Each structure stands twice: as structure tokens, then as C-alpha cells.
Amino acid sequence: MMNNTDAMSLTLGESKVRSRRWLVWVAAIAVPLLLPLVFRSGYALSMMCQMGIAVIFALSYNMLLGQSGLLSFGHAVYYGLGGYASIHALNAIGAGKLDFPVTLLPLIGGVTGLFFGIVFGYASTKRAGTVFAMISLGIGELMAAGSTVLPGFGGEAGISANRVTGKGLFGITYGPPVQVYYLIALWLVVSAILMYALTQTPLGRMANAVRDNPERAQFVGYNPQRVRFITLVLSAFFAGVAGGLTAINYEIVTQEYLTAHTSVTPLLMTFIGGAGYFFGPVLGAILVTFLQVVLGAYTKAWPLYMGVVFISTVLFAPQGLAGIVMQHRQVWSAGLMRRLVPAYAKVFVPACALLLGTICLVESTYHLTTEAQAGTQMSLFRIPLDVATPAPWIGAAALIAIGLYFFRRSCAAAALSWEGITAELQRRKSP
Amino acid sequence: MEFFLTSLLNGLSYGLLLFMLSSGLTLIFSMMGVLNFAHASFYMLGAYFAYQISSAIGFWPALVIAPLVLGLAGALLERYGLRTVHKSGHVAELLFTVGVALLVEEIVPLIWGRMAVKYAIPRELDFTLFSLFSTSFPAYRGFMLLVSVGMMVLLYVVLTRSRIGLIIQAALTHPEMVGALGHNVPRVFMLVFGVGTALAGLAGVIGGNAFVTEPSMAAAVGSIVFVIAVVGGLGSLEGAFIASLVLGIIQTFSVALDYSLSDLFAGSEVALLHDEALRSLFSIRISQMAPMIPYLVMVLMLIFRPQGLMGKRE
Amino acid sequence: MKNPPALELVDVSKSFGKSLIIKGVSLSIPRGERHAIIGPNGAGKSTLFNLISGRFPVSGGRISLNGEEITGLPPFKINRRSLSRSFQVTNIFHRLSVYDNICCAVLWSRGYRYSFWHPLERLRDVRELAESIIEQIGLSRKRDVVAGALTYAEQRALELGITIAGGAEVILLDEPTAGMNRSETDEAVELIMRVTKGKTLLMVEHDMGVVFGMADRISVLVYGKILATGTPEEIRGNKEVQEAYLGEEALDATA
């Protein structure tokens, strides 16, 4: 429905963006620093720690996916190995074998990621596209399998450590969670600024060029493989930093860090958030982590909902959340948002019905198959349901059927009014 | 000798199962350029469908119905999902199949639970075909061999002899030409995708009860199938065949080999082994290493022969 | 001191599978010459460019640039030795803006290589050069538009801009005016003349007016073989060429 505006949104006036850019950055730095003043609970703090790490991980992933067009299924390698290296270093610090400030520990993770980026990147960046995807998957599986047998990974139990160790600086011991949060926030801000700066360098620009047209890049003097390789190595560094922060945050690193599942997570975050924009992965990482923590507490089916969100993004909004935001920003600044509201309202109602029906169906099924021993009674949104009776099933089916019917109709209408708006915008641009 | 023969036969039947899977993947890849990340998910669905159907009306109908249902599902998925993202390129298509894989991964335990289901070998085939010294070779393994070889021959004949096969072969090299000749290329794509998923389903039907039918079975073979595709040479059926057999046999043997490097040095005092880390590295048994071996083979292949066994050099 | 030719081809051949497309082409282009290659469709002109620029490996023969052999080098190494080419089928970075397209074409020649420590915004030399190229190709108004959204003629101009932006000494242009109308062609020719002043230019062109107007020498390629090489007058007067390719009227029209 919104594909035809891709090109348009990219033509956004440079100068206008530039003048506001510093404001955005001030906000981006201030917000993570001020958040703990608003959300003080341990629950919120631990979620924000997870978010900060996820943002770094997703941003580093997007150096590949969004900026270089490399779809990786093995980014966990650099994250996980960075985590393992950091936890070993933490233990060495604790044992007095190493004198290194805990604050800089993520650097060890980063350098480890960088090192393995050099080792594995050489083989994997020879080709782009599908082949790169497969090779990255293979390397990811190699390390995942390796971690179960090789020494140094701590076997099933993983490796744990105590982060309150070494010489505390100015009373910062990383004992209280809020100190860990600020450590993560600090690394987040620094990493994000560095990763953004990277997009504005010759390498960053050539990564875009190689993404778009690797052949042409060769005829302006660049070796596409080298461009991909260096980008991957740098991205592996930041993935390693994220891994190091996780090690400090949880004080344990397990094989889970190296699994395909861990590799897919930043992919979901980046794509749902919008790989075409620098801030896309930020949105995606925050949203996905939030859903993971909040939904995860309510339902075991949250990966299923995540999958639905992902596949819907692929099918209907390949530009991701950031793309949707940017497209509507234009409409907003042109003062045309008012025209879209009625159409969107009409989509909203059947969409809710559809969503509700799907949730009811999924939760009832889950209850029946995985929690059958607990009886057939369950409650959904505080409403008691008995999955042994046909009521919840019929209700769910009806909601889905009716919702779907009206959803499709109202979507078509919304697409029409969207097209009207884009045409209007075009007309204003070129009188 | 006995160990060798039984391992070889087991490896062969596992390898042929892998080929069933990778042939569908290769077919789809070479034809459409789409790497079907959800391929192993169809394998898993094949096993579960077969379990469901065979517990209602028996194994033999399931052997036919389950692959057909999956073929149909695959064709519909191509028509209503893949085709809409086709214009955004192969990476978008790959992402779509990733989404499908994620969903199947969650829907299967949603419906059938997280535990393995009791999808048993049909009674007609539950006997020992022959015994070698003291180990027996189950008839079902023989049946697997038979089905996969049959499927292979059929695939070969269809591809090289039938009209549609010839069109597919032509579309592999000259898609626009085939389109210009009035063949409906999108429909051929749909058909190929359906056939590919049906093959995966068939592999699920006969693999599900030979091994275990559980929600993690897709993840267990999924990446190995990709390894086969890379090692064999992307898009090459012959390469996939050789790679499947070789990897199947290597894996079967390595699982059974209970040796480690330190056994090699046993008796002689090697100074190195005083180092603890090295000692634990040396004491890893080959059988423990088994899960790593396919990926090691892949990485080595990429370094020394990037185009794979039978792939064309670029 | 000997002065090697800017570009020299010795018995270059190329076959795709069984069909021999380039059948032993030898050509020597001195420095500073504007050389045109003409020939019927499918003669192998673009293939010849692909061989020179390293896009395809040769099947036989040698190619040298300024006296140094470049046979078998990958395209980016040949480009770094100051040879740049354009494509018959527009070949640009579709998702980048016009400015970024040109910027990419400038970076290597300015020595920034794979730098990830220079902020692009601060690179005055890159910026000024890119802006001046954009100015020259007449795309100033479209500076921030993504290349994929340009019209055909604008994309052709951008293609040319990318090719010349690196300041290469030897420039290969594959039908730079294809698909342009009269006035666009005139503009393009004027631009090409201006930006290739003092450089070596090798150009494939179908428009005889353009060819005979600007080339110092012309080579006629037919079925993968060079039929004749010479000044426009010599080519016009060449009986073989007239019979094989040009036809009396075409030559008269350019006289």
C-alpha cells in the first residue's frame, strides 16, 4: 500500500533535515540518561537494560542488512563470542589475574567480535545476497555446535561471573542495577554515535553503493568484497560490545548466546523497525524487547505473535516502522493528515476485531494443548472462558471472519486515500 | 567390518533422506532463485501430517496424501505470499520464507504440543530385513532407501523427459525466452514451488517415524540442508546428491566413532597435555564433534572451492 | 623517451561458449586521441569494452594501458589505473541520491579508499568536485533526488557523470547519446568534448553525425573483426566499409 512512496521519502530536503539533526541527537542522548528518573522500578530498569543492549545489537546488525544489503543469519557469533570473552575477562579480573576496569569490559567483547569478524568475514563476504545468507547461517551453526563441545564455553551451565569486582572507580561498583543501566546507556550513546558517524564516511557511502549495485562499484575503483568485509568486521565489533554488556548485565553467558535464535532476534528488530533508516533498528529493538518482556509475562505464544508481526511487515510494510513514520511525517508537515484520519479510523475497528479473534484462537489452542492438565478453564482479558465448550471457538472464528472481511474493504479504501495524498504531494512539489 | 557395513547402510539411508530434502530446495533455488528458508518446516509439517493421517486411516494413505497436501500448501504460499514480494528481490523473498519458518516453528507446538508425538513405523515394515553378524538392518531403512531412490529416478525422468520438465529446464537458463514462447512462467514457478515443498513433505513422512517427530526436527535438519546446497554447489541437483550422501555417511560414522586425539597420543607422554585447556581440547571425542562436522566441511569448501562440488565458477 | 599508447589491444579475442564474438582485434590508441568505434548491432562493440574494462576475461590476446599490461585484472584495479567507462544500459546506484552517486565515483580517485574515519561532510575536495560535476551534467536541480526516480535522459547524464567524475585519463563511453533527441545529443556531445579535453576517449556511437564530428580516428568493427581504422576522411573513402556497413547515403549525409 505504501511502496510507491519509497523514492519520495528519500528525496526529503537535506538541509531541513540537517538543521534539526543536532536536536534529534541531543534528545537521543538525553532520553536514555533521564529515563531512570521516571521509571524507577527494578522491572523497568531491567527492561531498559535489555533495550539498550538490543539497540546496540540491532544497530550493528543494520550495518549489514540496511546499509550493505547483507542478510546475516549468524550475527550471534560475534555477539556470543564477545560475551564469552567478556565473562572470562571478568572472572580474570575477579581472580586478580587481570587489571582492567569493568567499565571498559565491553571493549574486550568488541575486540573479540572484531577478531572473529576478520576470521569469518573473509570466507563469508565473497558473495552477497542469498549466498552470504547461507554462509552466515553455516558459520553461526558451526559456532553454536562448537560451543557445546569445545572447552571454554562452560558446557550446558555456561560461564558465570561476578561483576562487582576489581577496583571500583568513584564508588561505581556496578552492584546496584542503576549503575549497570548507566554503563549500558553510556555504551549505547557512544556506539550509536560511532555507528551513525560510520554511515557518513567513504566506507559507509560505498557500502550503500555496493548494496545497490556491486558491479558499478567496481568501475569506480572499489572492490565490493573488501567493502563488505570491512563493514562486517566493524559491525562485528559493535555486536561484540553488545555481547560484553550482556555479560555484565546478567553475569552469565550460556550457549543460548550463540544459537540461531539469537541471530534471528536482531533481524526481526531491524526489519520490523525499518532497515532503510538509521533509527529503524532503534525503534524495532525497543518495541520487540518491550513486547518480549511484557507479552512474554502474559502468554507463552508471544513468539508466534512476533512471527505474525514480522511476516506482516515483510508483506505489507517492507520499509518497517521507520518507513511508516517517515511517510506520515511528510503528510503531517504538508498538513494533510486530517484527510487520512477517517480512513484510518475505519481500518482500526475491524483490525481490532481481527486481532482479538486471532488472540482468542491462539490462546485457546495453547491452553488446550499445552496446559490441558490445568483444566479447561482459562481467562482472557479477565473474561473467563472454557475451551471445552464451543463458545470461545465460535466467537474467535466469527471475530476473525467478520474482522477480515471489513479489514480488507477498509484497507482498500485507506490505500485509495493514501494514493490521493501522494498524488497531492507530488503535485505540490513540482508545480 | 560389521561396524563399517551397518554404519555405511545407515549413513546411506540418512544421506538419501537429506537428498530428498535438498533436492526440493535445490529445485526451487535453481529455478526461482529463492532460498526457501522454510523448507525444513515443510519437512516437519510432512511428518506431523503423516502422524495425524496415519493415526486416522493408516500409514499408506498418509504416504500419498501428506505430500500432496503440502504441495498444495506450498503452491498457495507461492501464489499469495512469495509472489507479492517477488518484485522486491531475492532477499525479500528469503525474508518471507524466514517468516513462514518462524510461524511454523510456533504453530506446530501450538497444535501438537512440545513433546514428541508417537508417529510409529507401520507394522508391515517393522521387521528385520537382514542381520549382519550381530546387528540387524531394519526393513524400514530399506523402505526409505527404496522411496528416495524411486523419487530420485522419477524426478530425473520428469525433468529430462516430460514436456513440463523440458520447459522447466529451459526456464532455468532462459526465463524470458520461455515467457516469450507463451508459457506461463508464474504458473511454472508455482508448480515448482509446490513440487519442492511436496518433496520436503514426503521426506517428512518417511523421515518422521524413522527418527523423531518433534517441534525441533525442522531446526535439526534445516541448516544441514543449506550446508548441502552450498557444498554441492548452489542449484546443482547432482552436487546436492553427492553432498547429501557424503555428509550423511560422514555424520553417521562420526557419531559412532568414540575416539579422541588424546587416544592417539595415549601412552606417550606428550608435554602439551599438561596444559589444561589443551588437554580438554584433545579429549573431545569425534562423536561429540559430529554436529560441527557438516559446517566445518562447508567452511573448508568455501575456502578451497567456493563454487561447491558441482557449481559453476563465476 | 618512448611514449607508449594510452591503450593497446593485441590480437584480443573472446568467445562465449562455442561462439567466437571477438576475433583477434588489434588496436592502438595514442594518448589524447578521440577514437570512435562504429559497427552494426551485435558486432561486439560492447563486448570489446567489457574486455578492456575487465568486466569479462579475455579468451586470448593482450591489453595494455599506458604500456602496462592489464589483461586479467579485475575492473576495480583497471579503474584505479585511470580507466573509466560508461555502460550502454544505464548502470547507476539506484537508491542513492544524484549527489551520492557522483560522490561514490569521486572517492577513490581522491585517495579516500576504504576510509571509515573521514566524515564525508568535511571533505571539501570531494564536495566541490562532486558539485561541479553535477553542475556540468546539468542535474543541479535534482541533486538530492534518488537516482532511481530520474527520467531516462537524466539517468544517462548521471551515467556519464559517474564515468568522468574520477578524472580518469582514458575514458570509454558506450553509446552515450543513445535514446536522446537532437538537442539533448548536442548538449551531451558538447559536454563530452569539454570534459574529455586532453584525455583519451574511446567511444561507441551509432549517430554518424556525432562520430564524424568529433572523432580523430574511427575503427569499424564488423562481426568481431576490425574492418578498417583511420581518420574520418579515410573511413568515408574506404570502399570496403561503404559496402559492408555504411552505405553511400549515410556517408553523403555526413559529408
Ligand SMILES: Nc1ncnc2c1ncn2[C@@H]1O[C@H](COP(=O)(O)OP(=O)(O)OP(=O)(O)O)[C@@H](O)[C@H]1O
Ligand atoms: N555475456 C554474454 N554471453 C553470451 N553472449 C553474449 C554475451 N554478451 C554479448 N554476447 C553476444 O555477443 C554479440 C555481440 O554483442 P555486443 O553487445 O558486444 O554487440 P554490440 O556491438 O555492442 O551491439 P549493439 O550495437 O546492439 O550494442 C551478440 O551476438 C551477443 O549476443
Ligand SMILES: [Mg+2]
Ligand atoms: Mg553494445
